[in-house]
Amino acid sequence: MTTIRAARLDEYASFVRLFPLLETTDRIPGPERWVKDIGPHTLFGERDGAVVAYLYGQTLPRTGYVRHLVVAPEARGGGLGRALMRAAGRRFGDRGCERWCLNVKTDNTVALGLYRSLGLTEAYPSTEMIIAWASVAALPPSSPTVTARPLDAADDTTAERAFDLPEGQLGFVRAQPGRVLVGLRDGGEWEGLACFDPAFPGAFPFRVKGTAKVRALLEALRPHALPGQASVRAVIDDGDAVVDALTAAGAEVSMRLLHLEGTLPTD
Numbered sequence: 518m519t520t521i522r523a524a525r526l527d528e529y530a531s532f533v534r535l536f537p538l539l540e541t542t543d544r545i546p547g548p549e550r551w552v553k554d555i556g557p558h559t560l561f562g563e564r565d566g567a568v569v570a571y572l573y574g575q576t577l578p579r580t581g582y583v584r585h586l587v588v589a590p591e592a593r594g595g596g597l598g599r600a601l602m603r604a605a606g607r608r609f610g611d612r613g614c615e616r617w618c619l620n621v622k623t624d625n626t627v628a629l630g631l632y633r634s635l636g637l638t639e640a641y642p643s644t645e646m647i648i649a650w651a652s653v654a655a656l657p658p659s660s661p662t663v664t665a666r667p668l669d670a671a672d673d674t675t676a677e678r679a680f681d682l683p684e685g686q687l688g689f690v691r692a693q694p695g696r697v698l699v700g701l702r703d704g705g706e707w708e709g710l711a712c713f714d715p716a717f718p719g720a721f722p723f724r725v726k727g728t729a730k731v732r733a734l735l736e737a738l739r740p741h742a743l744p745g746q747a748s749v750r751a752v753i754d755d756g757d758a759v760v761d762a763l764t765a766a767g768a769e770v771s772m773r774l775l776h777l778e779g780t781l782p783t784d
Contacts, residue, residue: 519597521604524559524571526552531561531568535587540622542645542750542771544717554693560604562588562597572601574609574617577685581609581781583619586628598631603782606635610781618683618778629775637777641755645772649748650739652767656732663708663730665737668698676700679707680724687712697741701725701734709734711751715743719750728762 524532529551536545546555555573562570569592573585583605588598609617620643621628668676673687690696690712701709709725711734725734738749753759754776764770 518565519595519600520563521600522561522563524556524561526556528561528568529556532556532559532571535568535571535589536585538587538589539585543719560601560608562592562601564592564595564597570597570601572605574605575689576609576612576614577683577689578613579615580683580685581605581612581614581617582683582686583617586619593627598628599635602631602635606781614781616778617781618776620774620776623773623775632777635779636782637779640776640778642757643755643774643776644753644760644770645750645774646753646760646763646768647748647750647771648735648763648768650735650742651747653732653735653739655766656735656762657729659730659733660703663701663703663733665699665701665733668700668710672700676707676710680710680722682722682724686722697738699734699737701730701737703730711738713738713741713749715741715746717750718742718746718748719752721752723751723753725756725759728758731759731762 529548532551532555533545558575559571559573561568570588571585572583575582575584586598586601606617619632619637621632668687670688670691677684677687687698691698695714695716697713697715699711699713700707708730711720711723713720720738725731742749750771
């Protein structure tokens with residue numbers, strides 16, 4: 518028998534057991550983050566009383582963001598992933614969302630088939646890159662009119678619109694402990710933004726308008742890096758030219774993704 522249910526906060530061990538199946542570069546989130554940020558927004562899939570799958574999704578003001586979907590190998594092929602997605606879609610809808618989105622590896626053909634069958638379509642490609650801090654100096658210098666400064670909460674709405682981010686995404690990131698949000702401006706125009714987690718270290722989202730601004734954004738993040746960290750992982754959204762520029766400077770591609778979006782199913 519298959520059951521979809523809300524995760525309990527005392528089930529961190531089940532989350533830890535399944536998380537590595539995502540096959541990402543992320544560390545397993547600690548128990549405090551599970552209790553505060555992940556567990557309350559997670560659905561578990563059970564088969565014969567054992568937890569064999571989970572889905573973690575962030576509820577933003579109008580968009581449900583599926584961040585993790587994992588099904589154990591022994592439970593695949595039986596529709597459990599679809600059942601979790603449908604349950605998440607209903608939960609998002611009950612909380613006022615109209616759309617949903619997610620990221621998926623480009624080579625995960627099974628997951629891509631599932632998501633497309635639920636009405637999600639490709640919005641843009643994303644590339645996770647490992648960027649050595651020492652390589653930043655090899656990037657083209659930015660225009661002297663470009664300035665970097667902390668991204669304040671009052672900036673969130675205009676910045677999200679400028680970079681086509683879901684409403685509320687920056688506020689969600691801002692609420693995470695230790696995050697650093699930086700924006701680039703050139704005159705009155707937004708030219709880049711990054712949300713940096715020094716403890717990882719990684720930057721997501723990382724948005725920049727053109728290769729000439731990449732160096733300025735990375736230089737704004739560098740002072741926040743922890744001692745001994747030689748590199749940062751950044752997810753470059755919809756920016757093939759930026760990826761090419763970073764590669765030419767010595768950065769490495771670690772993962773290729775697709776960002777999918779769609780209207781929530783009504784059933």
